[in-house]
Amino acid sequence: MLAKKFRRQWPLHLMILPGVILVLIYSYWPMVGIAMAFQKFTPFKGLFGSKWIGLDNFHYVFALPETGQIIWNTIFISIMKIGAGLIAPITISLLLNELRNELIKRGVQTLIYLPHFLSWVILGGILIDILSPTNGIVNQVLGWFGVEPIFFLGSNKWFPYTLVMSDIWKEFGFSTIVYLAALSSINPSLYEAATVDGASRWKQTIHITLPGMMPIVILMATLSLGNVLNAGFDQVFNLYSPQVYQSGDVLDTFIYRIGMQNAQYGVGTAVGFFKSIVSLVFITTSYALASKFANYRIF
Amino acid sequence: MHIKPSLSRKIFMACNYTFLIALGLLCVLPMVHILALSFSSKGPATAGMVGLWPVDFTLSSYEYVLTKPQFLKAMWITVQRVVLGTSISMLLTLLIAYPLSKEAKDFAFRTQYAWFFVFTTLFSGGLIPRYMTIRDTGLIDTLWALVIPGAVAVFNVILLLNFFRGLPKELEEASFIDGGGYMTSLWRIYAPLSLPAMATVTLFTVVGQWNEWFDGLLLMNTPEKYPLSSYLQTVIVQENLTKVTADQAAMLAEVSNRTFKAAQIFIGALPILCVYPFLQRFFVKGIVMGSVKE
Numbered sequence: 001m002l003a004k005k006f007r008r009q010w011p012l013h014l015m016i017l018p019g020v021i022l023v024l025i026y027s028y029w030p031m032v033g034i035a036m037a038f039q040k041f042t043p044f045k046g047l048f049g050s051k052w053i054g055l056d057n058f059h060y061v062f063a064l065p066e067t068g069q070i071i072w073n074t075i076f077i078s079i080m081k082i083g084a085g086l087i088a089p090i091t092i093s094l095l096l097n098e099l100r101n102e103l104i105k106r107g108v109q110t111l112i113y114l115p116h117f118l119s120w121v122i123l124g125g126i127l128i129d130i131l132s133p134t135n136g137i138v139n140q141v142l143g144w145f146g147v148e149p150i151f152f153l154g155s156n157k158w159f160p161y162t163l164v165m166s167d168i169w170k171e172f173g174f175s176t177i178v179y180l181a182a183l184s185s186i187n188p189s190l191y192e193a194a195t196v197d198g199a200s201r202w203k204q205t206i207h208i209t210l211p212g213m214m215p216i217v218i219l220m221a222t223l224s225l226g227n228v229l230n231a232g233f234d235q236v237f238n239l240y241s242p243q244v245y246q247s248g249d250v251l252d253t254f255i256y257r258i259g260m261q262n263a264q265y266g267v268g269t270a271v272g273f274f275k276s277i278v279s280l281v282f283i284t285t286s287y288a289l290a291s292k293f294a295n296y297r298i299f
Numbered sequence: 300m301h302i303k304p305s306l307s308r309k310i311f312m313a314c315n316y317t318f319l320i321a322l323g324l325l326c327v328l329p330m331v332h333i334l335a336l337s338f339s340s341k342g343p344a345t346a347g348m349v350g351l352w353p354v355d356f357t358l359s360s361y362e363y364v365l366t367k368p369q370f371l372k373a374m375w376i377t378v379q380r381v382v383l384g385t386s387i388s389m390l391l392t393l394l395i396a397y398p399l400s401k402e403a404k405d406f407a408f409r410t411q412y413a414w415f416f417v418f419t420t421l422f423s424g425g426l427i428p429r430y431m432t433i434r435d436t437g438l439i440d441t442l443w444a445l446v447i448p449g450a451v452a453v454f455n456v457i458l459l460l461n462f463f464r465g466l467p468k469e470l471e472e473a474s475f476i477d478g479g480g481y482m483t484s485l486w487r488i489y490a491p492l493s494l495p496a497m498a499t500v501t502l503f504t505v506v507g508q509w510n511e512w513f514d515g516l517l518l519m520n521t522p523e524k525y526p527l528s529s530y531l532q533t534v535i536v537q538e539n540l541t542k543v544t545a546d547q548a549a550m551l552a553e554v555s556n557r558t559f560k561a562a563q564i565f566i567g568a569l570p571i572l573c574v575y576p577f578l579q580r581f582f583v584k585g586i587v588m589g590s591v592k593e
Contacts, residue, residue, distance in 0.1 A: 009406060015394045015481070015482075016412060018391060022391070022448075023415070026432060026448040027419040027451075029424075029432050030425070031424040032428075034424050095319055096319060104316065111324065113579060114326060114572075119512060121510075121528050121536060121567065122531075122568045124536050125564040126564060127329075129333065130332060134347075135346070137332055137350070169325075177582075237513075238536045255425070259427045268427045269425060272425025273425060280422045
């Protein structure tokens with residue numbers, strides 16, 4: 001029976017084989033490589049020749065004075081991004097939904113989706129230029145209103161907020177897509193009925209639009225929980241500099257610097273392992289919540 | 300039924316239009332400013348006299364950038380990685396999505412295979428073990444390092460497999476009766492019928508390949524082998540380079556000028572701007588499509 005089944009299905013197994021092999025090598029073998037976190041790893045000795053040192057790498061890294069600050073920065077920045085990343089697109093999609101002129105609506109959408117597709121190298125280059133305290137255009141404009149030049153990317157007071165603002169600038173437009181889709185699926189007869197009953201536009205928004213949007217809002221909110229330790233490597237790496245490490249250094253940039261640039265492979269792997277484990281807990285929790293409350297399935 | 304809008308509604312709508320149009324402009328004005336800078340002369344640019352229109356128009360920044368051998372080399376590497384990376388990734392995505400779109404009764408271990416792929420999106424070995432694996436497989440400093448390790452994109456697989464599941468099964472059953480196998484069914488029925496979904500995924504992959512900068516930085520030991528976005532990262536963003544020779548440092552000092560940077564930023568964004576109209580046509584549909592499940 002099983003043999004017969006296999007004879008019929010072997011082309012399917014063959015099709016999937018190349019993908020399985022690549023994922024085994026480049027996704028699963030690195031998971032084995034986490035063993036480095038418990039070793040004094042030296043590349044020429046390899047995974048099987050390096051000395052095992054138990055939890056020393058973890059002890060070392062958690063004893064570093066900056067580690068606590070880095071974990072705090074990561075959580076602080078990502079939570080602000082998660083919050084603003086929900087509020088901004090929801091508000092904008094509600095406002096966009098009110099527009100009756102299709103041409104203007106389409107035009108605005110085209111403009112606000114665009115930054116999503118540009119990389120943080122490009123956007124980082126743009127931000128470094130326009131936010132420069134000496135000749136950047138943003139500080140020039142602020143100067144018209146008598147504001148002293150602000151060093152957005154160089155002062156610890158401003159840096160985390162600059163990260164959050166610029167992240168919203170890049171992503172809010174693209175994130176409106178799901179909410180707009182949810183809004184367009186609300187049954188128009190609900191609005192007609194409400195109008196007949198004399199409900200104002202504001203009342204309609206409160207009692208029809210918002211409840212209609214709630215499922216997708218809850219879903220997006222739960223799913224975003226999985227990002228609590230993702231402060232955005234690409235963005236931070238392209239915008240930060242040693243003078244803002246205090247407020248802007250996050251786990252991913254720290255892993256890169258300590259692990260690759262300082263070649264402390266074991267220590268870097270240990271921090272990465274810590275991050276992966278905590279993220280796994282958050283992501284599984286968020287998926288479990290999403291499947292319970294929003295009927296969400298991954299595949 | 301049409302009710303005349305009240306005054307407060309009119310005021311709200313006027314504010315709403317103004318706000319949203321301003322917001323839309325805010326998303327692209329920085330880009331326009333950079334474009335204006337790139338066409339301006341050095342003097343007015345450094346003095347901060349350029350707004351949204353070039354001052355003292357010149358093409359010299361572009362001439363300088365486009366004749367630099369390293370820039371052209373990096374551009375060529377990027378073209379290769381986009382073409383190779385996209386075709387390999389698309390082929391793999393199709394070959395994974397099709398079997399996974401079958402029911403477990405038609406494809407033994409379907410659920411196990413699916414979890415095998417999805418698990419990689421939940422947990423990873425992290426940066427350093429991944430680097431070591433790529434090093435151990437001998438890809439460092441080769442073009443393949445930019446193409447092979449990331450070739451299986453699970454998100455795209457899920458998007459495509461959901462699309463496959465929405466296609467009528469009868470088509471395939473008819474082809475089986477005519478003696479066609481799974482391969483025939485994939486290439487003759489599923490692939491042609493899912494062109495819109497594949498166009499979406501392809502465009503996303505192209506954009507991703509063009510934009511990807513970190514793998515070049517991580518996996519290439521010499522800046523001569525950087526793809527364009529990694530090269531741009533070093534000249535636009537990085538201030539203190541650790542990997543450059545004295546020669547290159549002198550050259551970088553020369554180009555670390557506002558208008559040159561602006562020109563390079565714009566060239567880096569140009570291909571994205573060119574495919575953007577096509578992208579926009581597909582991605583809204585694509586995203587909604589990917590999230591619709593039975």
